[in-house]
Amino acid sequence: MVRKRGEHGVIVLTAAFFISFTVITANYYRLALEQKNVPAAQQSRIFTYEVGRCQGTIYDTKMRPLTNAETKLKAVAVPDMTDREITAEYAVDRDKFYEEYDKGLPFEFECTSLAYESDGLTIFKVPQRYSERQTARHVIGYLSDNEGADGVEYAYNSILRADYPNNSVSYETDGFGRILTGNGKSVFRTNSYKCGVVLTIDKDIQKICEDCGKGIKTGAIVCADIKSGDILAMASFPNYSPEKLDEAMENKDCPLINRALYSYSVGSVFKLVTAAEAIEEGAGDIVYDCCGSTDVDGRIFNCHKLDGHGIQTMSEALTNSCNTYFIELSQCLDLEKLRERAYSLGFGRENYLCTGMIGSAGVLPTEKELSIPAEMANFSFGQGKLSATPLQITQLTCSIANGGKKPVLRLIKGLTVDGETVGNEKKTRYSQVMSEDTAEQLRKMMILAVRDNENSKAKTKKMSVGAKTSTAQTGKTDAKGEELCHAWITGFFPARKPKYAVTVFIENGGYGNDAAAPVFRMIADRMSELD
Known part of the structure; x- marks a missing residue:
């Protein structure tokens, strides 16, 4: 049979497209198979632990904080990267520390000023919303479910509890969620709590x-x-x-x-x-x-x-x-x-x-x-x-x-x-x-x-x-x-x-x-x- 020149060109293009598609598809499956065969431990991810909730401050007329006036030391510990007994010496409540430590997961605890940082232990100064000697309580108000419910806390809730970044520490983990030791850590210390409302109160x-x-x-x-x-x-x-x-x-x-x-x-x-x-x-x-x-x-x-x-x-x-x-x-x-x-x-x-x-x-x-x-x-x-x-x-x-x-x-x-x-x-x-x-x-x-x-x-x-x-x-x-x-x-x-x-x-x-x-x-x- 005699084919026309145009028909011959279409056949060639179709064959070329089919060959190219086959090669691309084969390479895709080869890459997918290679990725599938990579050990989970080599697929790194980021784990972040946040400490406390950053809230804006209520100040007096001289810019002295009426809330967030006092801080507590909070430490984030990674059990696999810290010594149980040595770290426990820094805990304010040791019984609670042991209980959390033995779970094997990163956790936070209140620590003393003697604590020092390491790869597996990160210390933050966390503002306390109210102090034991809190003044102007009827003016400041109070919270309910971490939202302002009365006083200035209520009136300026959207400002005092805006989407501020919190204190945090981040680690690389493997595909199973295990923290990779030796890769260091990334620490973020927020100062967003300085935002807030200034009162006329002295x-x-x-x-x-x-x-x-x-x-x-x-x-x-x-x-x-x-x-x-x-x-x-x-x-x-x-x-x-x-x-x-x-x-x-x-x-x-x-x-x-x-x-x-x-x-x-x-x-x-x-x-x-x-x-x-x-x-x-x-x-x-x-x-x-x-x-x-x-x-x-x-x-x-x-x-x-x-x-x-x-x-x-x-x-x-x-x-x-x-x-x-x-x-x-x-x-x-x-x-x-x-x-x-x-x-x-x-x-x-x-x-x-x-x-x-x-x-x-x-x-x-x-x-x-x-x-x-x-x-x-x-x-x-x-x-x-x-x-x-x-x-x-x-x-x-x-x-x-x-x-x-x-x-x-x-x-x-x-x-x-x-x-x-x-x-x-x-x-x-x-x-x-x-x-x-x-x-x-x-x-x-x-x-x-x-x-x-x-x-x-x-x-x-x-x-x-x-x-x-x-x-x-x-x-x-x-x-x-x-x-x-x-x-x-x-x-x-x-x-x-x-x-x-x-x-x-x-x-x-x-x-x-x-x-x-x-x-x-x-x-x-x-x-x-x-x-």
Whole structure:
């Protein structure tokens, strides 16, 4: 048969393609067979052991760590590359060490400072999230399943627990997962924990407040910078251990509650608001003769001194905490303006600190409620439906000591990536809530309320202060039928050039001068040593 030239070319190409495909396929199977026959021990892989979980740090205002402040030495041991008995000498818990060592697998254990590294032993300094002497627990919060569940831990969980690299050591292994000896190791030591959140809290002041408040069963202490509104300390009592949350949850005194954010009956510290409005309305020079009681629309209101204080100026009435003076004073004031003054000073308004940490607005009676004479009388000296948080009372004191400028309270200073510098820092914000002259008059009255009161327990040894105490009736009684009262004091120091505002609140603590004032005095004395 005669074939055409074109057909002959197709046959040649087909044959060439078939031969090439056969050769390639044969080589593929030969290589695969060779790889299959390589001993497993020669097929190397990498084994990595991570130590701890790297978490960002929460810092105080001076860049001192509040979390990750302490470290423990953790060692990673490879049994095949270490001596059992010699290495055990470095273990803090030898029984646990032997138990893990005898399993034959790489493991970590807490070691002493005497331990030294070798190919089979790698030592890391691992930050501990919380310390035994942990401060600012109600501010920092706590973790649940290694995620932020409360406080700053919760608010900044995504930053504090970002995908940071952990401390680790890596070894080459054979195909059976056995570590290859003699090939060395690769060690990574992370410093990502330096990233984090910077607070306005001052670690030293926080510790002073916590130490001075140890005798408080339930209550709170707040300290703020008068000009900036930065919260330098916020302590709540009772305290708790973030490592023992189950115990805290079973405690009937509810230690997990941050009482600085909760509102309570206020009492006489509110007289400062009534006095501020009176001065603004030109009624600051009113003099009143306290006889021990007064009649308001048929209802009798008693002063705490039943036989009366006698003739009282506003300053004397604040010093003596004369209820009837302020009741009579309120009858001369514009109801709407008095309520507005209280609102402008922070009553009835939340204090937003960060996500999940918001100070309650408390209760500021409505104008309709205050139109009832008895309600207005109670309101004038801080009783009735009125309630406020320790944060709000501290903000009031800041406003008075800062020339009538109310600063916005701040807890979060900013963020850091290196543990040395602060980014995203916000500027101080404030509003003028009373005239500078009114604030100055109130400041002097608060100084006299301590200096001229021979019974004042707020007097300090090292400097002069200004303060106002309060014994707030709750309308509740104890098992003995005695009335329960909250003890308050709010004040500032140094007196001449105020720098700090401090509020001490003791739930059901009794008299403000007996219970809260001594704590305030201790705090002021201790803080005077810092400057």
